[in-house]
Amino acid sequence: MPKVIDLSETGKSGLVNLGNTCYMNSVIQALRCTMPLTTYLLNSTDGNNMTQFDSSFAKDKKFRLECDPLVNTFLHHWVSLLVGMWEDNSVVRPKTVRTLVGIFHPPFSGSGQQDAHECLTMILDKLDQELKLNVNIKLNEHIQSELDKRLMKSNEAYQSFLNHDGYSVVKKMFYGQFETCCLCLKCKTKKYSYDAFSYLSLSIPDGNSGKTLYDCLTNYIEVEQLVKDNKYSCGKCGHKTKAVKQISLWKLPEILIIQLKRFDVRLNKINKFVHFPLVANLTKYVFHPNSSINAGLAGATKEENPLQINGLQIYNLYAVIEHSGSLIGGHYTSKCKMPDDKWYKFVDSRRPEEITVNQITSKNSYILFYQMHQHSLQQWNKFK
Numbered sequence: 042m043p044k045v046i047d048l049s050e051t052g053k054s055g056l057v058n059l060g061n062t063c064y065m066n067s068v069i070q071a072l073r074c075t076m077p078l079t080t081y082l083l084n085s086t087d088g089n090n091m092t093q094f095d096s097s098f099a100k101d102k103k104f105r106l107e108c109d110p111l112v113n114t115f116l117h118h119w120v121s122l123l124v125g126m127w128e129d130n131s132v133v134r135p136k137t138v139r140t141l142v143g144i145f146h147p148p149f150s151g152s153g154q155q156d157a158h159e160c161l162t163m164i165l166d167k168l169d170q171e172l173k174l175n176v177n178i179k180l181n182e183h184i185q186s187e188l189d190k191r192l193m194k195s196n197e198a199y200q201s202f203l204n205h206d207g208y209s210v211v212k213k214m215f216y217g218q219f220e221t222c223c224l225c226l227k228c229k230t231k232k233y234s235y236d237a238f239s240y241l242s243l244s245i246p247d248g249n250s251g252k253t254l255y256d257c258l259t260n261y262i263e264v265e266q267l268v269k270d271n272k273y274s275c276g277k278c279g280h281k282t283k284a285v286k287q288i289s290l291w292k293l294p295e296i297l298i299i300q301l302k303r304f305d306v307r308l309n310k311i312n313k314f315v316h317f318p319l320v321a322n323l324t325k326y327v328f329h330p331n332s333s334i335n336a337g338l339a340g341a342t343k344e345e346n347p348l349q350i351n352g353l354q355i356y357n358l359y360a361v362i363e364h365s366g367s368l369i370g371g372h373y374t375s376k377c378k379m380p381d382d383k384w385y386k387f388v389d390s391r392r393p394e395e396i397t398v399n400q401i402t403s404k405n406s407y408i409l410f411y412q413m414h415q416h417s418l419q420q421w422n423k424f425k
């Protein structure tokens with residue numbers, strides 16, 4: 042008999058600390074509350090808003106991934122961990138996942154303090170590798186304007202990235218792209234390049250006044266002068282020249298991970314309060330593609346190009362990883378929104394405590410997890 046579980050009733054599960062592994066526990070909590078990914082891994086259907094799942098089905102490994110424990114070792118144990126955490130309200134020992142994390146990255150096998158962000162990127166990379174499909178994407182588009190060239194170049198860069206690195210549900214959900222523009226001040230040539238990213242690492246601007254996430258983003262995309270030792274090698278005029286460089290967010294992913302850089306170059310902790318909204322409007326930080334090329338890519342007419350109709354880039358916060366204390370004697374915890382629409386604080390094996398929305402932000406907030414708002418997402422899926 043299938044055992045169907047209502048996720049709004051379950052999942053308030055803690056994780057045993059296996060020797061300074063709070064960094065890993067906080068990452069597991071935030072990632073397993075990334076519902077599009079969890080839904081994909083546990084559900085046999087494509088439903089995007091999973092409210093329940095059949096745990097015997099997932100346990101039988103008959104879910105659609107047909108996860109082979111010998112080939113997809115990490116994925117197999119990750120899914121078992123998800124089932125363990127979601128099928129009840131309990132305390133789970135993430136022993137095998139911990140062992141594997143230590144095998145993939147030996148510093149994680151000891152009992153020293155580690156960086157949660159490093160652990161997060163490692164787990165995502167591992168899931169990406171084990172879920173990936175090889176693809177061979179080719180593009181044929183008609184170039185019209187200068188903007189078309191940039192759109193074309195960004196698409197080519199993204200496709201060559203996928204062709205080289207493989208495509209997976211992790212790439213689909215977590216990867217965006219930024220554009221770097223360098224302007225040579227000698228010959229005035231602009232060079233555009235495009236890179237994929239799976240998270241944004243934002244410095245916290247100096248100053249005593251309270252900072253917001255928007256201040257950090259503004260700082261991130263600020264124009265940089267390439268002068269003195271940092272001059273630019275211009276491919277056009279062939280000189281080492283003074284130049285200006287600007288990064289823009291070209292495309293944002295469905296799941297946007299933001300790391301607030303709380304450790305400076307000397308690894309001192311920056312304890313500044315950064316205010317971040319529950320609902321973030323990132324529209325003004327994102328380049329708006331509005332040329333015929335993108336409409337063609339989406340298989341849509343120009344009129345249907347979603348970013349022309351609705352250029353809003355709205356994101357909902359659903360998880361935060363916090364770091365309290367110093368680099369040597371610190372502690373990681375997480376705060377996540379659960380399918381019952383309530384926020385909980387997770388501290389290792391402790392019973393998760395319900396918190397109010399006013400208790401989400403603190404000076405310890407370190408990694409933020411945002412999901413693209415459903416309306417933006419529908420437009421986005423049409424676009425992709």
Ligand SMILES: [Zn+2]
Pocket residue numbers: 225226227228229230275276277278279280282
């Ligand atoms: Zn030049």
